Amino acid sequence: MNKTRFERGSAGHIRIHVLPTNRFKTFAISLFAGIPLHEDTVTTTALTPFVLRRGTESHPETIEFKEQLEHLYGAGFGFDVYKRGDYQIVQFRMDTINDSFVKSEESMLEKTISFLGEVVTKPVTENGAFRHSYVATEKETVRQKLESIINDKIRYAAERCIEEMFKNDPYRLHPLGQRKELEGISSELLYVAYQQWLQQASLDLYVVGDTTLAEVQELVETKFNLNRSTTPDYARVVNDVTAREVQTVEEVLDVNQGKLNLGLRTPITYGDDRYAAALLYNGILGSYPHSKLFINVREKESLAYYASSRFDGHKGIMTIQSGIEMENYTKALDIIKAQLESMRSGEISELEMSQTKAMIRNSLLEIGDSAFEMIAYDFNRVLSNKDRPAEELLNQVERVTPEDVVAVAGEFHLDTIYFLTGKREV
Numbered sequence: 001m002n003k004t005r006f007e008r009g010s011a012g013h014i015r016i017h018v019l020p021t022n023r024f025k026t027f028a029i030s031l032f033a034g035i036p037l038h039e040d041t042v043t044t045t046a047l048t049p050f051v052l053r054r055g056t057e058s059h060p061e062t063i064e065f066k067e068q069l070e071h072l073y074g075a076g077f078g079f080d081v082y083k084r085g086d087y088q089i090v091q092f093r094m095d096t097i098n099d100s101f102v103k104s105e106e107s108m109l110e111k112t113i114s115f116l117g118e119v120v121t122k123p124v125t126e127n128g129a130f131r132h133s134y135v136a137t138e139k140e141t142v143r144q145k146l147e148s149i150i151n152d153k154i155r156y157a158a159e160r161c162i163e164e165m166f167k168n169d170p171y172r173l174h175p176l177g178q179r180k181e182l183e184g185i186s187s188e189l190l191y192v193a194y195q196q197w198l199q200q201a202s203l204d205l206y207v208v209g210d211t212t213l214a215e216v217q218e219l220v221e222t223k224f225n226l227n228r229s230t231t232p233d234y235a236r237v238v239n240d241v242t243a244r245e246v247q248t249v250e251e252v253l254d255v256n257q258g259k260l261n262l263g264l265r266t267p268i269t270y271g272d273d274r275y276a277a278a279l280l281y282n283g284i285l286g287s288y289p290h291s292k293l294f295i296n297v298r299e300k301e302s303l304a305y306y307a308s309s310r311f312d313g314h315k316g317i318m319t320i321q322s323g324i325e326m327e328n329y330t331k332a333l334d335i336i337k338a339q340l341e342s343m344r345s346g347e348i349s350e351l352e353m354s355q356t357k358a359m360i361r362n363s364l365l366e367i368g369d370s371a372f373e374m375i376a377y378d379f380n381r382v383l384s385n386k387d388r389p390a391e392e393l394l395n396q397v398e399r400v401t402p403e404d405v406v407a408v409a410g411e412f413h414l415d416t417i418y419f420l421t422g423k424r425e426v
Contacts, residue, residue, distance in 0.1 A: 031204070
């Protein structure tokens with residue numbers, strides 16, 4: 001039993017995606033909960049999973065909670081909070097050993113889904129709210145994570161470029177929320193927000209392992225204590241790519257190295273037929289060691305400590321990141337712009353095409369080696385409402401021509417130039 005495609009179903013207004021296979025020794029389980037990015041909910045949503053990990057009705061003490069994972073033969077449990085397109089996503093992950101490798105009277109899959117169901121739907125409460133001590137501790141955890149961004153200047157510059165680029169758009173919000181909002185979040189307020197989040201979030205449960213869709217559906221029905229009336233879908237992103245004057249933002253901090261970041265908008269997203277060509281465009285421009293930014297800005301001119309590009313197909317943006325000596329700002333910016341222009345004018349070699357296709361091919365082929373990578377890739381289909389199996393995308397990439405890349409190069413428009421610099425002598 002080794003299926004190659006996820007089977008789809010639902011239970012309790014949760015979409016269910018199951019890949020029956022005995023290739024792996026474990027069950028890989030992911031629950032995605034997504035809601036639109038919004039100023040009013042971004043901080044409470046980010047804080048919620050930190051509190052949920054502290055305890056449940058059956059295991060109210062954190063040490064008991066962790067011991068229960070040991071009783072599941074050392075099952076892994078974790079979560080991430082991030083944004084994809086205009087959505088804030090909370091992803092819970094668990095991996096537990098396949099029944100055939102342990103001596104257990106109960107199904108390990110059943111026990112694991114039961115554990116996850118209780119984490120999400122039956123948290124420990126006091127007086128009708130979250131336990132106060134847990135909320136207080138986790139507020140400090142989130143605060144420290146947000147404050148740590150300023151210490152990582154590469155990450156800080158990337159975040160600030162996005163903030164400036166989307167100053168009038170919820171996408172500017174950090175997925176971990178806003179520090180200024182944390183202080184006012186009480187245990188009672190957070191519990192109400194959690195209940196609303198559980199009702200309104202788009203929920204997708206993925207399972208990869210030696211099981212069936214029917215088995216997982218039955219487990220979700222019995223183990224997830226949900227009283228939902230709808231199964232919200234993700235809305236497709238409609239990008240604003242109206243031509244506008246390029247904005248330049250300079251920020252001064254106590255730094256020894258300048259961070260030059262550029263933001264570009266494009267109408268091309270994951271669901272677009274031109275997506276494969278956009279991957280090639282990004283790859284040739286700045287994703288790999290053979291890319292134009294790396295070769296021309298870093299290697300030939302020795303202007304940058306790093307220079308790369310990243311394409312976000314769920315929002316329809318590209319960002320360029322570079323670390324430079326502050327006095328090299330103008331020269332570095334000119335050379336980066338020259339690489340963008342060279343792509344638009346068709347200066348793309350056969351070697352650049354073949355090397356980039358090889359790099360993308362390797363990445364797509366490696367997806368099949370990891371159950372969680374397979375889950376992450378398939379979740380793109382849910383977010384974009386575009387079913388594009390990895391092998392199909394691979395075939396599309398192989399068919400992309402230099403002319404296709406030039407065509408999409410004209411669809412990436414410079415929007416924001418952000419420069420983080422140090423104090424200069426007058």
